[in-house]
Amino acid sequence: MKKIWASLATVLALSWATASAQAQSNKHLTVAVGGKVIVAYLPLPTAFYGGYFKDEGIDVDIQDVQNGPKAVEAMVGGSADMVYGAIDYAFLLQPKGVDIVSVFLGANLSAIVLGLPEDKAKAYKGPANLKGLTIGVTGPGGAAENMLRILLAKGGMTLADVTSVGVGSGATAIAAMETHKIDGIVQADPAIMRLTVDGFIVPVVDTRTLAGQTFVYGGPAALAGATTSKEFADSHRDLLQHYVNALVRASKWLHTAPVEEIVARMPPEFYGGDKNVFTKVVEANRGIYTADGRTSPQEQQIAYQQVLDTGRLKPEDKIDMGRIFVKDFLDAANKK
Numbered sequence: 001m002k003k004i005w006a007s008l009a010t011v012l013a014l015s016w017a018t019a020s021a022q023a024q025s026n027k028h029l030t031v032a033v034g035g036k037v038i039v040a041y042l043p044l045p046t047a048f049y050g051g052y053f054k055d056e057g058i059d060v061d062i063q064d065v066q067n068g069p070k071a072v073e074a075m076v077g078g079s080a081d082m083v084y085g086a087i088d089y090a091f092l093l094q095p096k097g098v099d100i101v102s103v104f105l106g107a108n109l110s111a112i113v114l115g116l117p118e119d120k121a122k123a124y125k126g127p128a129n130l131k132g133l134t135i136g137v138t139g140p141g142g143a144a145e146n147m148l149r150i151l152l153a154k155g156g157m158t159l160a161d162v163t164s165v166g167v168g169s170g171a172t173a174i175a176a177m178e179t180h181k182i183d184g185i186v187q188a189d190p191a192i193m194r195l196t197v198d199g200f201i202v203p204v205v206d207t208r209t210l211a212g213q214t215f216v217y218g219g220p221a222a223l224a225g226a227t228t229s230k231e232f233a234d235s236h237r238d239l240l241q242h243y244v245n246a247l248v249r250a251s252k253w254l255h256t257a258p259v260e261e262i263v264a265r266m267p268p269e270f271y272g273g274d275k276n277v278f279t280k281v282v283e284a285n286r287g288i289y290t291a292d293g294r295t296s297p298q299e300q301q302i303a304y305q306q307v308l309d310t311g312r313l314k315p316e317d318k319i320d321m322g323r324i325f326v327k328d329f330l331d332a333a334n335k336k
Helices: 002-021 043-049 068-077 088-096 118-123 143-154 171-178 191-197 210-217 230-235 237-256 259-265 275-288 297-309 328-333
Strands: 028-033 059-064 082-086 100-107 112-116 134-137 163-166 184-188 202-206 224-229
Touching: 028 068, 028 237, 043 059, 043 100, 043 237, 043 259, 068 082, 068 088, 082 088, 082 143, 088 100, 088 297, 100 230, 100 237, 100 328, 112 118, 112 143, 112 191, 118 202, 134 143, 134 171, 143 184, 143 210, 143 297, 171 184, 171 191, 184 191, 191 202, 191 275, 202 210, 210 297, 224 230, 224 237, 230 237, 237 328, 259 275
Parallel strands: 028 059, 028 082, 134 163, 134 184
Antiparallel strands: 082 224, 100 224, 112 184, 112 202
16 A cells, blocks of 8 residues: 555656646536545535535536545546545655645544444454454545554554455445445445444444544544645635635535435435435434534644554654645635
């Protein structure tokens, strides 16, 4: 995985100018997301299906890809201008000379769950019980696998002590668990709720809750939101401001709207034809979203620490938080 990020850094350094030039206009924005239906990313589809981007006078195209690293690859390749998802790659790339900026934090709880079949859940006493299991994650290097890394480390293990299998998100993840291709799963909703309701898993570590988030990461963290290159942010400030305005509006709406209105806004792909399950998803995740897209220094530090804890950065790889977490777009959006 370190080689992958090193290669991406090289490509990024050479391609930002080209990627920026490929933006269709100052009114069009392409956003890559590693699993549009993942509940932690709900501010993005909330803004899209609520018409907030159109209200801002911009056209946003959402590219739904398999996982977070694939979303970054889309931005690297120039087919996307921005990423919505985990922001840890900003930490990974800064020491390599590539500046990624976070312009909006959508969730400060990761909302990822370790789920096991009932028999294994009953026997589960801690991460050491995962040794030898085949665990489904969204994909290599994604947020789910990184949570698995942290859990394994708490049991004195590494990824080498389990078999980590990329199963995507949504229907493909559900099918992998239902057909017993995997022994357990690390995922977010709606897949986790579907599998729980149908009796295929029992959550044993749950970061939809503050207690679970604190156990895994040490507390709320700057985990998921909107990122882009510094070059793109500098050259498309007006476009980006409209984008952040819409996301802040979506975040505030998610904090106040009745559950049934949130469910009604989303198309069937979010709930697979079962609105009752998606209603449970929304209820279980109401507390994971930021109120206004902002992040605190403590949340930033915890996010950085989880990158260190998974061995993806060394302590000597110093990070300048001010180069990643920019405030001006959020300040302007929250004045509206």
